[in-house]
Amino acid sequence: MKLALIGFGQAGGKVVDQFLTYDDAIDGGFVESVIAVNTATTDLQGLENVPQKNRVLIGQARVNGHGVGADNELGAEVTEADIDEIQHAIDRIPTHEIDAFLVVAGMGGGTGSGGAPVLAKHLKRIYTQPVYGLGVLPATDEGGIYTLNAARSFRTFVREVDNLLVFDNDAWRSAGESVGSGYDRLNREIVERFGLLFAAGEVGHDDHVAESVVDSSEIINTLSGGGVSTIGYASETVETDTGGLLDSLTGSASGGLEDGHATNRLTSLVRKATLGRLTLPCDAGSADRGLVVATGPPDQLSRKGVERGRQWLEDETGSMEIRGGDYPRTGTDEVGAVVLLSGVTDVPRIDQLQQVALEAQETTEQVQANARDEFASLVDTGGELDALF
Ligand SMILES: Nc1nc2c(ncn2[C@@H]2O[C@H](COP(=O)(O)OP(=O)(O)OP(=O)(O)O)[C@@H](O)[C@H]2O)c(=O)[nH]1
Numbered sequence: 001m002k003l004a005l006i007g008f009g010q011a012g013g014k015v016v017d018q019f020l021t022y023d024d025a026i027d028g029g030f031v032e033s034v035i036a037v038n039t040a041t042t043d044l045q046g047l048e049n050v051p052q053k054n055r056v057l058i059g060q061a062r063v064n065g066h067g068v069g070a071d072n073e074l075g076a077e078v079t080e081a082d083i084d085e086i087q088h089a090i091d092r093i094p095t096h097e098i099d100a101f102l103v104v105a106g107m108g109g110g111t112g113s114g115g116a117p118v119l120a121k122h123l124k125r126i127y128t129q130p131v132y133g134l135g136v137l138p139a140t141d142e143g144g145i146y147t148l149n150a151a152r153s154f155r156t157f158v159r160e161v162d163n164l165l166v167f168d169n170d171a172w173r174s175a176g177e178s179v180g181s182g183y184d185r186l187n188r189e190i191v192e193r194f195g196l197l198f199a200a201g202e203v204g205h206d207d208h209v210a211e212s213v214v215d216s217s218e219i220i221n222t223l224s225g226g227g228v229s230t231i232g233y234a235s236e237t238v239e240t241d242t243g244g245l246l247d248s249l250t251g252s253a254s255g256g257l258e259d260g261h262a263t264n265r266l267t268s269l270v271r272k273a274t275l276g277r278l279t280l281p282c283d284a285g286s287a288d289r290g291l292v293v294a295t296g297p298p299d300q301l302s303r304k305g306v307e308r309g310r311q312w313l314e315d316e317t318g319s320m321e322i323r324g325g326d327y328p329r330t331g332t333d334e335v336g337a338v339v340l341l342s343g344v345t346d347v348p349r350i351d352q353l354q355q356v357a358l359e360a361q362e363t364t365e366q367v368q369a370n371a372r373d374e375f376a377s378l379v380d381t382g383g384e385l386d387a388l389f
Pocket of ligand 1: 008110136
């Protein structure tokens with residue numbers, strides 16, 4: 001499906017930059033346009049692929065290009081004030097050619113955390129296309145303010161978008177990795193999963209497995225109904241040179257074995273994708289809707305395998321709304337399964353985030369009250385000393 005990507009804040013900008021690289025690498029064609037919005041000049045300058053004219057600096061009157069310093073209320077305020085600047089950039093893209101908007105942001109900081117929900121609300125008022133969010137949750141060791149920001153942003157963002165796709169940094173970080181290289185790796189994991197899904201809806205129907213190819217409307221229908229979504233992905237390297245000497249010697253028998261093998265492989269990839277690490281870990285059984293996409297060389301995409309995987313996911317979720325299809329890709333030796341779980345509700349990480357955020361909010365209020373009292377007693381001289389004016 002064709003997307004207008006809008007990266008908000010530092011994380012959002014870096015992720016959409018990486019989406020461009022990935023779309024190019026797989027010849028996906030799912031990125032129609034890309035815009036980066038930030039309150040910090042240096043973050044915008046650090047991007048590699050987003051065209052200069054599509055980089056929008058907001059909040060100059062308030063923060064003078066220095067960012068909002070993890071204050072997401074300020075992030076929301078400057079976005080409201082400068083929404084016209086962002087709209088001017090959107091006016092330059094061919095919105096009639098897109099299937100949806102995707103607003104990407106780290107939810108723990110200030111600019112993206114506060115600004116992304118404001119922009120989503122604005123886009124929904126103006127355009128008829130769906131507006132999706134891709135929110136990145138902070139790692140648990142980033143501290144109370146990031147957790148509090150993320151919990152408040154999550155609550156607002158999920159309300160303002162047609163569906164909130166979530167990636168949890170905490171579930172994907174590795175011990176001993178530097179912050180910079182860590183983010184680069186996380187961003188590659190993000191764009192591979194979400195990129196394969198969105199590219200799947202972009203394959204022309206004149207391809208040779210046309211009937212079973214995933215259509216953008218299937219992605220949109222799976223995401224419609226709102227709520228929170230997560231993605232699982234599993235892949236395997238395969239021998240692409242099938243049908244060689246062995247087949248010609250043994251005739252159709254080996255073809256049958258190959259088919260059976262491809263079917264079993266796809267079915268187990270669907271299970272691995274669902275039960276392995278999801279972008280937002282959760283109980284897959286709580287999903288309301290789902291979409292199974294088989295990717296890889298066309299001769300390895302067993303229709304029966306996708307169907308079995310789809311049925312297994314139906315049993316696993318108890319949902320009647322599980323769709324399935326192919327995303328054939330020539331020139332790759334990877335067969336994979338992407339599983340989109342939409343409308344998930346049993347998400348321990350969100351419960352934990354909200355709990356820690358509430359504690360952080362209470363502690364912050366207490367600390368502020370104490371600081372006010374202590375300052376009052378510091379300057380109070382018992383009324384004997386007159387102030388200057
Ligand atoms: N996955 C990923 N997460 C990132 C990246 N950069 C920052 N983050 C996360 O995003 C959150 C911080 O958000 P940023 O995007 O840096 O902040 P911002 O929106 O620019 O806001 P301010 O810097 O406060 O103006 C933190 O929780 C980080 O964990 C990145 O490149 N990839």
